[in-house]
Amino acid sequence: MNPLADKIRPRNLEEVVGQQHLIGPNRILNRILKSGCITNMIFYGPPGVGKTTIARIIAEKSNKRLYKLNATTASLKDIEDITKDLNTLMTSDGVILYLDEIQNFNKRQQQSLLQYMEDGSITLIASTTENPYHYIYKAILSRSTIFEFKPVTNEDIKAALKRGTAICEKEFKDIKINIDNDAYAYLSGCSNGDVRKAINALEIAIKSTMPDENAVLHIDLETAKECSQSKVINYDSDGDSHYDIISAFQKSIRGSDCDAAIHYLARLIKADDLQIICRRLLVIACEDIGMAYPQAISIVKNCVDSAMQLGFPEARFPLSEAVLVLATAPKSNSATTAIDMALSDLETKNIGDIPLHLKDAHYSGAKKMGRGVEYKFPHAYKNHYVAQQYLPDNLLGRKYYVSGDNKNERIIAEYWNKIKNN
Structure with missing residues (x-):
C-alpha cells in the first residue's frame, strides 16, 4: 500500500x-x-x-x-x-x-x-x-x-494536510475524519517547512487512531504531538545549513540584535553543536567587540569553559549569557582591520628590514653590528613613552590601527594624543 x-x-x-x-x-x-x-x-x-x-x-x-x-x-x-x-x-x-x-x-x-x-x-x-x-x-x-526552492509556509502545509485528510476519508468510505484546527496548526508548525514530514505525521495520526461509536476518527492536539517526531532543524555539520546558521548567528550578534542572536543560538543548541558555538563566541568577542570592550573575551572564555564543563542541557545557561554579553556590548572591528591590513602588506609590499635599534642585542658582538645601539628604553622616560622609529623604513607612516568611535577607544585615543603631543 x-x-x-x-x-x-x-x-x-x-x-x-x-x-x-x-x-x-x-x-x-x-x-x-x-x-x-x-x-x-x-x-x-x-x-x-x-x-x-x-x-x-x-x-x-x-x-x-x-x-x-x-x-x-x-x-x-x-x-x-x-x-x-x-x-x-x-x-x-x-x-x-x-x-x-x-x-x-x-x-x-x-x-x-x-x-x-x-x-x-x-x-x-x-x-x-x-x-x-x-x-x-x-x-x-x-x-x-x-x-x-523555499521552505513551504505553515498555511500551505495546512492546505496539503487537509488534502491528505480528504484522500484518507475517501478511502475509508464510512469513516469521517475530524481533525482539530490546533492539531493541523501543530503538524504544520513542527514540520519546519517540510510538507512530506507533515504528511507522514498526519498518516501516523490517522492510522493509529480508532474511530468512535459514531464512526468519527477524531485527532486532537495531543494526538498530533504524539505522532510528530521532535522537530528537526535543517542542520548538517558538513553542509550548507551549518554555515548558514553560524553566519546568521555571528551577524545577529554583530548587529546587536539580542533576540535573533538567541534564536540562532537555540538552533545550534538543538543541533547539539557545543564545540562550534564555543569557538564562534570566542571569535566574535575579538572580531566584532574587540577594543570597544576588551574584557568581553575574558567573560566569554569563562562562559565557554563553564559550558564545556557542564555539557548540555545546562550548558545553555552560560552560552546564553555569553551571547547576550556580546550582543549588548559596544562594537569595534579595529583590531580585526589592523591585523588584516598588516597581513595584507606582508603579501603585497616589500616590507624591508627591521630597524637596527630594534633587533636583538642580547649576545656578544651585537653592538659591533650596530644592533640595539640607538634603542631608547621607554620606561626610562616620562609617562613611559619616547618617540622613536618602530616600523621598517619601507613602511614608515603606515597606519594599521584606527581607533573605533566608542567610549573605550576614545578614552585610549585621548590619552595617547595627550602623551605623544606633549
Missing part, C-alpha cells in the same frame, strides 16, 4: 503547495512547462518542499523519455545504461534524466554527463539540498539554470 505522501503527490503545478515564486501564474517554471522547451535545470532547496514533485511534473509533460536516478546509490554504470538507449526508437524525442541528490556524485560521475548535455541528447533535471555552487562541478553549472 502506497504511503500517503505518494498518494497526495501533485500531478500538475496547480496542486503543488508553495514555490509560487517559481510556479505561480506567469512565473518561470510555469512558463517553461507551457512552452515545452525543457532545458537543463538544478533545483536547490531543503527537503520536502516539492523539488522532486515539480521535476516529475515537468518531465512527464514533455515528450521525452524519463529516467530517474538517486545519486546516493547510482553509479557510472547506471549512466552508461541510460546512454545505451540514446538514439533508439524509445528515446527518439530525447531523454530527461532526473538526478536526485546530485551533490553525492563525484566530479568524474558529474563529468560523464557533460557530453550528452552538450549535444542535447540528455536534458538534466537535478535536485540538491546543498548549495550547488559548493558541490556541483562548474561545467554542469554553466550548462544549467539554478532554481532555489
Whole structure:
C-alpha cells in the first residue's frame, strides 16, 4: 500500500503547495512547462518542499523519455545504461534524466554527463539540498539554470494536510475524519517547512487512531504531538545549513540584535553543536567587540569553559549569557582591520628590514653590528613613552590601527594624543 505522501503527490503545478515564486501564474517554471522547451535545470532547496514533485511534473509533460536516478546509490554504470538507449526508437524525442541528490556524485560521475548535455541528447533535471555552487562541478553549472526552492509556509502545509485528510476519508468510505484546527496548526508548525514530514505525521495520526461509536476518527492536539517526531532543524555539520546558521548567528550578534542572536543560538543548541558555538563566541568577542570592550573575551572564555564543563542541557545557561554579553556590548572591528591590513602588506609590499635599534642585542658582538645601539628604553622616560622609529623604513607612516568611535577607544585615543603631543 502506497504511503500517503505518494498518494497526495501533485500531478500538475496547480496542486503543488508553495514555490509560487517559481510556479505561480506567469512565473518561470510555469512558463517553461507551457512552452515545452525543457532545458537543463538544478533545483536547490531543503527537503520536502516539492523539488522532486515539480521535476516529475515537468518531465512527464514533455515528450521525452524519463529516467530517474538517486545519486546516493547510482553509479557510472547506471549512466552508461541510460546512454545505451540514446538514439533508439524509445528515446527518439530525447531523454530527461532526473538526478536526485546530485551533490553525492563525484566530479568524474558529474563529468560523464557533460557530453550528452552538450549535444542535447540528455536534458538534466537535478535536485540538491546543498548549495550547488559548493558541490556541483562548474561545467554542469554553466550548462544549467539554478532554481532555489523555499521552505513551504505553515498555511500551505495546512492546505496539503487537509488534502491528505480528504484522500484518507475517501478511502475509508464510512469513516469521517475530524481533525482539530490546533492539531493541523501543530503538524504544520513542527514540520519546519517540510510538507512530506507533515504528511507522514498526519498518516501516523490517522492510522493509529480508532474511530468512535459514531464512526468519527477524531485527532486532537495531543494526538498530533504524539505522532510528530521532535522537530528537526535543517542542520548538517558538513553542509550548507551549518554555515548558514553560524553566519546568521555571528551577524545577529554583530548587529546587536539580542533576540535573533538567541534564536540562532537555540538552533545550534538543538543541533547539539557545543564545540562550534564555543569557538564562534570566542571569535566574535575579538572580531566584532574587540577594543570597544576588551574584557568581553575574558567573560566569554569563562562562559565557554563553564559550558564545556557542564555539557548540555545546562550548558545553555552560560552560552546564553555569553551571547547576550556580546550582543549588548559596544562594537569595534579595529583590531580585526589592523591585523588584516598588516597581513595584507606582508603579501603585497616589500616590507624591508627591521630597524637596527630594534633587533636583538642580547649576545656578544651585537653592538659591533650596530644592533640595539640607538634603542631608547621607554620606561626610562616620562609617562613611559619616547618617540622613536618602530616600523621598517619601507613602511614608515603606515597606519594599521584606527581607533573605533566608542567610549573605550576614545578614552585610549585621548590619552595617547595627550602623551605623544606633549
